[in-house]
Structures are given as C-alpha cells and as structure tokens.
Amino acid sequence: MARVLVLHGPNLNLLGEREEEIYGWKTLEQINSDLKEQGKAAGVEVVVFQSNHEGELIDKIHEARGNFDVIILNPGAFTHYSYAIGDAVRAVNIPVIEVHMSNIYSREPWRGKSVVAPAAWGQISGFGDLSYQLALAAACQLINS
Numbered sequence: 001m002a003r004v005l006v007l008h009g010p011n012l013n014l015l016g017e018r019e020e021e022i023y024g025w026k027t028l029e030q031i032n033s034d035l036k037e038q039g040k041a042a043g044v045e046v047v048v049f050q051s052n053h054e055g056e057l058i059d060k061i062h063e064a065r066g067n068f069d070v071i072i073l074n075p076g077a078f079t080h081y082s083y084a085i086g087d088a089v090r091a092v093n094i095p096v097i098e099v100h101m102s103n104i105y106s107r108e109p110w111r112g113k114s115v116v117a118p119a120a121w122g123q124i125s126g127f128g129d130l131s132y133q134l135a136l137a138a139a140c141q142l143i144n145s
Contacts, residue, residue, distance in 0.1 A: 006046060007075075009052075013052070015101075057085060058085060070143060073085075087119075098116050099123075101132075103125050104126075
C-alpha cells in the first residue's frame with residue numbers, strides 16, 4: 001500500500017484555537033482524521049506528525065526515505081527561514097508538496113518568501129484546511145503516475 005507522510009510544523013497544534021479568521025475552526029485532529037479518511041478511500045495510508053521543533057521535522061523527513069511515497073509538508077513559520085528543512089527535502093529524493101492554509105503571498109511581506117518551495121515538487125496555499133486535501137489528491141496522482 002502506498003504511504004503518504006503529512007508533517008505539520010510549529011503552532012499547527014493550536015489550529016481551531018488560534019487566529020480562526022486566518023486558519024479556520026477545524027482542529028489539527030479533525031484535519032488529520034479527514035486526511036486519513038481521504039487516504040483510506042484512495043487506498044493510501046496517511047501517517048501524520050506535528051512538531052514545534054525544526055530538528056524533529058528534519059528527522060521525520062530523513063526517516064521517510066524508503067518508507068513513504070510522498071511527503072505533504074506544512075513547515076509553518078519555518079517556511080520563511082529554515083534552509084535546513086529545504087536541504088532535508090532536497091536530500092531525500094521523495095516528492096514533497098508544500099502546504100499552507102493561508103495564502104502566504106497575501107499576508108505580511110516576509111511571509112511571501114518560501115525557502116522550502118524551491119526544493120518541493122509543488123505548493124498549495126490559501127484554501128484553509130482544503131489545502132491539505134488538495135495536496136493529498138495531488139500526492140495520489142503522483143503515486144499513480
């Protein structure tokens with residue numbers, strides 16, 4: 001069975017409680033549950049992990065080698081300055097889809113720069129929790145092609 005790893009970066013554990021006008025009302029647990037159901041329907045196992053720590057996310061990216069077909073990554077604020085996460089994405093030779101719930105290009109100017117995007121296969125942003133579902137649909141297409 002194909003496997004997709006979904007990595008959630010810093011502060012995403014507070015979804016449903018923080019800045020609902022930007023991130024919506026769904027909790028991370030609800031988003032993860034929706035993704036697992038969507039994956040099950042598509043015949044794909046979805047494994048989720050959240051961390052507020054850059055090194056833990058990098059470790060999970062490294063551990064994905066040989067274990068996952070695609071990574072869906074929401075690096076949170078690490079998007080804008082973590083060259084280490086960008087390097088990890090480049091190093092593992094696994095398709096990575098960068099995800100953001102908000103449109104990072106329509107917010108503060110510093111959010112409009114992603115140092116991860118050049119290493120990713122693609123980026124989906126601005127669709128709230130639907131961004132994750134769109135990314136999983138894209139991951140399934142990558143797996144099946």
